Amino acid sequence: MISKDSIIIGQYFPGFGFLYSVDPRAKIISFLFLMIIIFIFKNILSFIPIIILLLLFFISSKIPFKHVLKGLKPIIILLIITIFFHFFFTPGNIIFKFYFLKITYEGLIRGVFIGTRLIVLILISSLLTFTTSPLELTRGLEFLTLPLNKLHFPSSEIIMMITIALRFIPVLVEEADRIIVAQVSRGASFDEGNIIKRAKNLIPILIPLFISAFRRAEELAVAMEVRCFQPGKKRTYMRRLNWRRLDTIFTILIILIGLISYFIG
Numbered sequence: 001m002i003s004k005d006s007i008i009i010g011q012y013f014p015g016f017g018f019l020y021s022v023d024p025r026a027k028i029i030s031f032l033f034l035m036i037i038i039f040i041f042k043n044i045l046s047f048i049p050i051i052i053l054l055l056l057f058f059i060s061s062k063i064p065f066k067h068v069l070k071g072l073k074p075i076i077i078l079l080i081i082t083i084f085f086h087f088f089f090t091p092g093n094i095i096f097k098f099y100f101l102k103i104t105y106e107g108l109i110r111g112v113f114i115g116t117r118l119i120v121l122i123l124i125s126s127l128l129t130f131t132t133s134p135l136e137l138t139r140g141l142e143f144l145t146l147p148l149n150k151l152h153f154p155s156s157e158i159i160m161m162i163t164i165a166l167r168f169i170p171v172l173v174e175e176a177d178r179i180i181v182a183q184v185s186r187g188a189s190f191d192e193g194n195i196i197k198r199a200k201n202l203i204p205i206l207i208p209l210f211i212s213a214f215r216r217a218e219e220l221a222v223a224m225e226v227r228c229f230q231p232g233k234k235r236t237y238m239r240r241l242n243w244r245r246l247d248t249i250f251t252i253l254i255i256l257i258g259l260i261s262y263f264i265g
Contacts, residue, residue: 011126011170012133017061019131024140026247030254031128037258038120044113047120049261053254054123061131068126075122079115086111129166138163139241157231164220172213179208 019027034050041047058065092106129137138160145155183204192198 011129013063013130015062019057019061022250023241023243023247024132024136025143025241026251027128027132028140028144030251031124033255034258035121035124037262038117041262044116046261046264047116049257050120053257054127057127063130072119072122075118079118082118083111083115086114134163134167143241175212176205176209179205
């Protein structure tokens, strides 16, 4: 059964700490740089400084690490499949053989490398949403995409849709979990029968979930209209973003750590 604790992307964990005080634009630029640079890493040793940095951020932000580990559960299957294909289908020096299956040394190294990259990507993205409220994230992305407005690209509206979607992921998962519990209490079973029967058993979950999603969307639309939201119009904010010297130091430090990690490999 899926719970809201299993989805870490899109959740905001209110708290106090160094990372919470950093400007959202600085966090977006820094973490985006890390997510890009890890794709050009060639050695698994390059991930060590990044992993240490992320652990320090999680500890300083006082985010329960057990909660983060639970959030990695949804990617376990993808992780296993990725590692499996690299283990058995990468040519090289054979270290284990079972009939037609062959594990090579190169496949072992490559599988662990790709798996580590996937985990680090999830941790970086979740750390950004954990320590940045949806409102701050939207304002930071809007500011960074201001040059696109000159090309008549509706960046503000698109970014708002993305942030709303990310914010509603844990909400809908929690709603689905509540519906499943209610159906099970009425005698429903979702683990019996073949694939077709299990798919039919999901109908009592999907219909209420869609109704709930549309209801929440309508409530959100009404709330935006009450606040006089109009697409394409210039918006004002009660609190303006203020780029400080601390944000500059933070961004430069993260970029330097990313470059050092690259050259380690």
